[in-house]
Amino acid sequence: MRMPLYGLAVVSVVACLAVACLGAPAAHALSQQEEIRISREFRQAARQRLKFVEDPEVELYVDGMARRILEAVGNIRYPYRFFVIQDDSMNAFAVPGGSIFLHSGLIERVETSDELASVVAHEIVHVNARHFARLSSASDATMLLGVLGVFLAPVLGPAALAGQAVAMSRQLEFSRQMEEQADNLGVSYLARAGYDPQAAVDFMNRLYQERTLNPVGSPPYLMTHPLTDKRIGNLVASIRTRGLRRPRFRDVDEIHRVKLVIELRNDPQAVVERLRKAHDRHPEAAMPTYSLGIGYAATGRWIGARAMLERAARLNPAIPNLDRDLGRTYIHTEELAKAHAAFDRMLKRKPDDPITHLYRGQLFEKESRFRQAAGSYLRVRQFAPSWPEAARRLGYAYRKLNQPGKAHYYLAQSYLLRDEIGKAIDSLERAAQHYEPDSPRLQVIEDEIAAIRAGG
Ligand SMILES: [Zn+2]
Numbered sequence: 001m002r003m004p005l006y007g008l009a010v011v012s013v014v015a016c017l018a019v020a021c022l023g024a025p026a027a028h029a030l031s032q033q034e035e036i037r038i039s040r041e042f043r044q045a046a047r048q049r050l051k052f053v054e055d056p057e058v059e060l061y062v063d064g065m066a067r068r069i070l071e072a073v074g075n076i077r078y079p080y081r082f083f084v085i086q087d088d089s090m091n092a093f094a095v096p097g098g099s100i101f102l103h104s105g106l107i108e109r110v111e112t113s114d115e116l117a118s119v120v121a122h123e124i125v126h127v128n129a130r131h132f133a134r135l136s137s138a139s140d141a142t143m144l145l146g147v148l149g150v151f152l153a154p155v156l157g158p159a160a161l162a163g164q165a166v167a168m169s170r171q172l173e174f175s176r177q178m179e180e181q182a183d184n185l186g187v188s189y190l191a192r193a194g195y196d197p198q199a200a201v202d203f204m205n206r207l208y209q210e211r212t213l214n215p216v217g218s219p220p221y222l223m224t225h226p227l228t229d230k231r232i233g234n235l236v237a238s239i240r241t242r243g244l245r246r247p248r249f250r251d252v253d254e255i256h257r258v259k260l261v262i263e264l265r266n267d268p269q270a271v272v273e274r275l276r277k278a279h280d281r282h283p284e285a286a287m288p289t290y291s292l293g294i295g296y297a298a299t300g301r302w303i304g305a306r307a308m309l310e311r312a313a314r315l316n317p318a319i320p321n322l323d324r325d326l327g328r329t330y331i332h333t334e335e336l337a338k339a340h341a342a343f344d345r346m347l348k349r350k351p352d353d354p355i356t357h358l359y360r361g362q363l364f365e366k367e368s369r370f371r372q373a374a375g376s377y378l379r380v381r382q383f384a385p386s387w388p389e390a391a392r393r394l395g396y397a398y399r400k401l402n403q404p405g406k407a408h409y410y411l412a413q414s415y416l417l418r419d420e421i422g423k424a425i426d427s428l429e430r431a432a433q434h435y436e437p438d439s440p441r442l443q444v445i446e447d448e449i450a451a452i453r454a455g456g
Contacts, residue, residue, distance in 0.1 A: 039097025090219035114199030286316035388417035405434030
């Protein structure tokens with residue numbers, strides 16, 4: 001089954017409306033394999049219906065945060081994937097099988113990366129502790145309908161349908177024990193990953209107060225993760241009894257930068273105008289100068305961006321990632337030597353930064369140094385293996401290097417990561433044609449094709 005899932009879901013929901021068939025499916029626990037398939041089909045349907053934030057800085061920031069938490073979890077049961085949906089409402093949700101979605105509205109509402117990490121960690125526990133499989137009504141069909149229905153309800157349109165979807169999700173609601181486990185394990189992973197566990201409490205307290213002040217218009221996240229003072233009390237106790245502490249050393253938080261990128265996507269002209277006014281009020285302050293530089297860059301005003309970023313660097317050379325921004329800007333102003341110098345400075349401080357490697361790869365491409373470009377993209381892939389764009393660019397670089405076997409191979413990897421299974425198999429078959437019959441590489445490719453076909 002490739003793409004018909006979404007159509008199927010809508011048809012079935014409508015059918016349910018007609019015959020009131022809620023609650024009918026027999027209980028049967030999902031296997032891990034089934035969960036992974038549901039995850040993929042959900043992603044395929046979601047890509048057709050939802051708008052994703054496709055910005056390397058946002059995607060790689062979230063991916064990096066999530067990988068850090070997964071490292072703390074240790075026993076990873078699923079091929080996790082993380083996505084940011086362009087949607088102002090405050091929400092986050094997990095789909096069985098390890099796909100986790102954050103709304104951009106959630107990122108806009110958190111005050112620190114630690115707060116965002118607390119939500120990510122909570123959702124990871126729901127998946128990794130197999131909460132979905134333990135839901136009593138968790139047959140395949142209800143699971144898919146419930147999850148799809150609730151989260152795609154806003155785009156489905158008709159209110160009745162949305163209401164029905166919410167009713168279905170009630171069947172899928174996690175038990176209080178599951179919520180408690182997600183909270184408790186979540187904060188301990190948070191602490192182990194070097195985030196501040198107290199951030200989970202801060203975030204919940206703020207949401208709680210906001211809801212008290214404005215009970216109407218409660219964000220969707222609170223519908224699926226009911227927030228009570230008991231839940232907050234439990235979390236506070238859990239942090240205390242486990243002796244979880246704030247990390248002693250901290251990097252400068254990148255959340256402000258990420259929020260700015262998201263804001264700029266929503267309404268670039270208005271945001272740049274606001275940044276310009278803020279800068280005019282404090283022309284000698286480093287951060288407003290820097291932010292305006294980012295605003296100019298996001299709207300393609302590269303000369304203005306260069307002026308602001310260089311000025312910010314003079315005012316405060318310690319702004320994190322400033323050299324990365326400068327390097328990227330110099331690519332656009334055709335000052336390639338300066339771009340190299342900026343990326344070198346950045347990589348000296350943060351050798352593992354996938355975003356710097358990505359921009360450096362683009363710089364090498366511009367210089368037609370495709371071998372070096374491929375090297376940079378391989379580094380991106382090393383730090384962010386599930387980000388499809390790195391594989392796509394690698395495929396392009398190898399095509400330029402006249403290595404069609406590798407070119408098709410990496411293109412196939414990018415299709416796989418985008419769940420375009422047919423195209424992935426196509427590209428793998430093409431890659432296979434470029435290898436000798438007894439080459440080990442050919443064996444790898446053939447095994448991969450077989451595994452994809454078996455996974456259906
Ligand atoms: Zn939850």
